[in-house]
Amino acid sequence: MRISKVLNNNVIISVSEETGQEVVVMGKGLAFGKSKGDLVEKDKIEKIFTLKDGSESSKFQQMLENIPQEVVEISEKIISYSEEKLGRQLENNIHLALADHLAFAINRFSKGYQIKNYLLWEIKKLYNKEFQIGLWALKLIEEKFNIQMPEDEAGFIALHIINATMGESMTNTIDITNMVQELLNLIKYYLKVELNTGSLYYDRLVTHIRFFAQRVISKKTASVSETPFYEMMRENYSQAFSCALKIKEYVEKNYDYLLGKDEIVYLCLHLQRVIDESKREN
Known part of the structure; x- marks a missing residue:
């Protein structure tokens, strides 16, 4: 790897030998006394990351200048x-x-x-x-x-x-965070349970809802498949199933996003664990 451009004593632009893409290479004193065309001292490299295109390279250089x-x-x-x-x-x-x-x-x-x-x-x-x-x-x-x-x-x-x-963009990240909280509030009040924020089941529920919210906000449709568990959930976990349908209704109304049966099944599984945990604590 050779230096394409010295940005300061600790940062250089180079080209990846593996991908041929422009990369930023960082390390204390990495470029001290060096110039374009010199070999990069591998033992001084602390971090390497790829720049997507020329505009990103320009922005990075401006950042170091300002x-x-x-x-x-x-x-x-x-x-x-x-x-x-x-x-x-x-x-x-x-x-x-x-x-x-x-x-x-x-x-x-x-x-x-x-x-x-x-x-x-x-x-x-x-x-x-x-x-x-x-x-x-x-x-x-x-x-x-x-x-x-x-x-x-x-x-x-x-x-x-x-x-x-x-x-995601920062705007989408903020929207996703807001949506996750909205859905957790809906679950809390519909099921009439106090969510145990320190439990493993709560973490799994939040993780599932977070990725679900990301798909909704980003308008990325989940793969739709017929699931044999839909009717089983309706029959055996009526409370969780009913709550999942409330979420479906809320999301379709407020975010113009259609939930498939497989998504309802996954929601039911997580909701049922929260319900069971609440019963054990009471």
């Missing part, structure tokens, strides 16, 4: 920590989006401006892992910049992480 290096470094630390804690690689768009957000937020707070996060409660309940990463990030920012940010900002950071796991 955002302080220490903010970019903090952003990359948060991304690496997130990938470690979540056990997965985040979408490449977060490298641009998070650094840009942090630079703006730090500038805002240094001038005394704060923005309320109206999704904070939902983020805490639905995406607690990402929110905890956000809190960790706030400590990192405080240590580096001597700025104490409120939990609202941890929520905003969490949204960027969530967005980078879903592969």
Whole structure:
């Protein structure tokens, strides 16, 4: 791998030997004393990610020119920590989006401006892992910049992480979060149960609804198949089945999205587990 362009002492643009695509290569002192055409020192490489096209490459270069290096470094630390804690690689768009957000937020707070996060409660309940990463990030920012940010900002950071796991736009991520909370409220009041947010069954229910909401908001139709379990669910799990039909009615009315029988069956399975858990606790 050779250097195509030096962006700063720690970041270069190169071309992947495997795919032929343009990549960003990062590492402390990676480009110090180097120039175009030099070989990249592999032992100094800390992170590599692919740029989709020329416009993304241009945006990344502009970011490095306009955002302080220490903010970019903090952003990359948060991304690496997130990938470690979540056990997965985040979408490449977060490298641009998070650094840009942090630079703006730090500038805002240094001038005394704060923005309320109206999704904070939902983020805490639905995406607690990402929110905890956000809190960790706030400590990192405080240590580096001597700025104490409120939990609202941890929520905003969490949204960027969530967005980078879903592969959605930020607008869609916010809409998905709102929809998940709407459906959980419907389930809670229709079944007359207090959802145990610390239980495994609750986590599985939320995960299922989250992916379901993502399909609805993104207008991605699920594969439709005839399922032999539909009538069995209707006969044996009437309460869960009835709740699933309420969800179907609500989604069709408010989101113009048709649910198939297989989706109702999967909803029933998760709802029945929540119902059974509630009975055991009572």
